Amino acid sequence: MEVDxxxxxxxxxxxxxxxxxxxxxxxxxxxxAVSGAAPGxxxxAVSGAAPGxxxxxxxxxxxxxxxxKAIPGMAVTEKPSSLPGYRWFWLRYRQPVDHRRxxxxxxxxxxxxxxxxxxxxxxxxxxxxxxxxxxxKAEPTALVNGNQISVEYRxxxxxxxxxxxxxxxxxWQAATDEHRIVxxxxxxxxxxxxxxxxxxxxxxxxxxxxxxxxxxDGSVVYVAPNDVRNDDDxxxxxxxxxxxxxxxxxxxxxxxxxxxxxxxxxxxxxxxxDAAKNGWTYSILRTPDRAFENSVMDYEWGFWQYKLQSDCAxxxxxxxxxxxxxxxxxxxxxxxxxTDQGLKDYxxxxxxxxxxxxxxxxxxxxxxxxxxxxxxxxPRTYVPRSIPMRFDGGRAxxxxxxWVRTKGNHMLFLYGANDPWGAEPFRLGRGTRDSAVYxxxxxxxxxxxIEKLAAGDRAKATQxxxxxxxxxxxxxxxxxxxxxxxxxxLERPRxxxxxxxxxxxxxxxxxxxx
Numbered sequence: 001m002e003v004d005x006x007x008x009x010x011x012x013x014x015x016x017x018x019x020x021x022x023x024x025x026x027x028x029x030x031x032x033a034v035s036g037a038a039p040g041x042x043x044x045a046v047s048g049a050a051p052g053x054x055x056x057x058x059x060x061x062x063x064x065x066x067x068x069k070a071i072p073g074m075a076v077t078e079k080p081s082s083l084p085g086y087r088w089f090w091l092r093y094r095q096p097v098d099h100r101r102x103x104x105x106x107x108x109x110x111x112x113x114x115x116x117x118x119x120x121x122x123x124x125x126x127x128x129x130x131x132x133x134x135x136x137k138a139e140p141t142a143l144v145n146g147n148q149i150s151v152e153y154r155x156x157x158x159x160x161x162x163x164x165x166x167x168x169x170x171x172w173q174a175a176t177d178e179h180r181i182v183x184x185x186x187x188x189x190x191x192x193x194x195x196x197x198x199x200x201x202x203x204x205x206x207x208x209x210x211x212x213x214x215x216x217d218g219s220v221v222y223v224a225p226n227d228v229r230n231d232d233d234x235x236x237x238x239x240x241x242x243x244x245x246x247x248x249x250x251x252x253x254x255x256x257x258x259x260x261x262x263x264x265x266x267x268x269x270x271x272x273x274d275a276a277k278n279g280w281t282y283s284i285l286r287t288p289d290r291a292f293e294n295s296v297m298d299y300e301w302g303f304w305q306y307k308l309q310s311d312c313a314x315x316x317x318x319x320x321x322x323x324x325x326x327x328x329x330x331x332x333x334x335x336x337x338x339t340d341q342g343l344k345d346y347x348x349x350x351x352x353x354x355x356x357x358x359x360x361x362x363x364x365x366x367x368x369x370x371x372x373x374x375x376x377x378x379p380r381t382y383v384p385r386s387i388p389m390r391f392d393g394g395r396a397x398x399x400x401x402x403w404v405r406t407k408g409n410h411m412l413f414l415y416g417a418n419d420p421w422g423a424e425p426f427r428l429g430r431g432t433r434d435s436a437v438y439x440x441x442x443x444x445x446x447x448x449x450i451e452k453l454a455a456g457d458r459a460k461a462t463q464x465x466x467x468x469x470x471x472x473x474x475x476x477x478x479x480x481x482x483x484x485x486x487x488x489x490l491e492r493p494r495x496x497x498x499x500x501x502x503x504x505x506x507x508x509x510x511x512x513x514x
Contacts, residue, residue, distance in 0.1 A: 405429025
């Protein structure tokens with residue numbers, strides 16, 4: 001038994017190991033995974049049986065690295081750990097490009113595993129993008145003192161098949177990737193499983209639970225938009241008209257964006273100078289002018305997504321110099337992101353936004369008539385024309401929304417009150433069970449939100465996560481300080497030649513994903 005269990009009395013700990021799904025590692029097992037049938041169980045227990053689960057025995061003392069290598073289709077590399085008490089493994093797992101045809105093309109999906117002990121809960125962190133190449137504890141991981149896997153989303157490099165069949169970049173295919181990973185690793189990690197993710201990663205966690213609801217015992221979903229009616233984006237206009245408690249701040253952010261656009265020649269000269277210095281090109285957005293205008297359309301959104309209302313005081317005045325305004329545009333929007341180099345890693349996101357997820361399109365009334373390319377504010381603009389794409393009319397998102405309202409269970413949805421992505425949130429329905437939606441006052445787009453809730457909500461949210469993970473409140477007290485990281489601060493564009501520092505990312509709007 002691991003040290004964290006031995007150092008406390010049995011009466012204070014309930015880290016119980018629950019049932020596991022037998023993994024799917026071969027083509028035959030892949031076909032079974034696609035069926036969506038309820039997985040079998042092979043239960044074990046450490047200090048008592050979890051409710052509804054059969055006691056058994058803990059696996060022997062075989063080293064975790066050997067156990068991982070024994071999983072069919074799994075390649076294992078151990079890296080130096082930067083988190084005390086954890087070992088760090090970079091895994092590559094063979095996945096079919098099309099789960100309906102597992103005998104066809106395959107690719108290797110990257111997974112980062114932070115292993116503490118096989119009898120602790122496992123947290124499945126879905127990034128929705130490329131996974132951070134660093135160790136971190138998501139908030140649920142810190143709450144339950146658990147293991148963690150970070151799963152890279154299909155088609156994000158290096159988890160991309162070559163050649164890429166873009167029609168297989170769908171939410172069901174990705175959910176089935178995760179289903180197979182869970183099945184494979186539950187051979188080892190048989191305690192409770194909690195899924196989590198933020199922004200598009202939060203959406204990914206919801207979609208996985210919709211298609212494979214028995215894979216995990218609970219889901220903690222951060223700042224995930226639910227664009228169930230893609231043609232109706234009035235919620236975003238209402239948000240920008242009312243966000244925060246300071247009308248002066250709202251007005252100043254709008255005025256700055258307009259002033260930046262009014263100074264187009266001076267701003268564009270600086271964009272071109274930076275492009276020449278850094279080797280930026282614009283074949284996707286076609287011209288530096290279109291790229292510049294898209295960055296301005298993102299300015300108001302970017303401020304409220306990444307900044308707090310108190311940051312209004314640090315914004316330049318509208319009569320500031322051209323250099324100061326350009327610096328603010330770069331700090332809030334990031335001019336390098338609208339280049340070929342900044343966009344190339346995010347084509348898989350834009351493809352999904354333009355085919356299934358939908359996209360936000362607020363009315364830019366404060367920027368008219370200065371706009372030349374307003375219609376370009378959509379995913380098709382950011383996907384190379386060589387890749388065909390067609391929106392499904394909202395069919396996939398209506399299915400997800402209906403499932404959450406009628407069959408969703410054991411789910412927490414967390415939003416920041418000042419985050420634009422909370423304008424179209426997931427909502428619960430009469431059929432939703434043991435779930436809640438919480439909003440953190442004054443918060444923006446963050447993947448660390450439970451600790452920011454009002455005291456009563458924080459206590460209820462924490463209790464839900466611990467109960468789903470089968471961790472007692474007394475055991476939680478023994479874990480010490482909640483050393484969680486906001487993963488959205490780790491997921492940065494890999495190409496960032498900014499003028500003034502390092503910008504954090506963390507969104508899913510058309511012009512800048514998380």
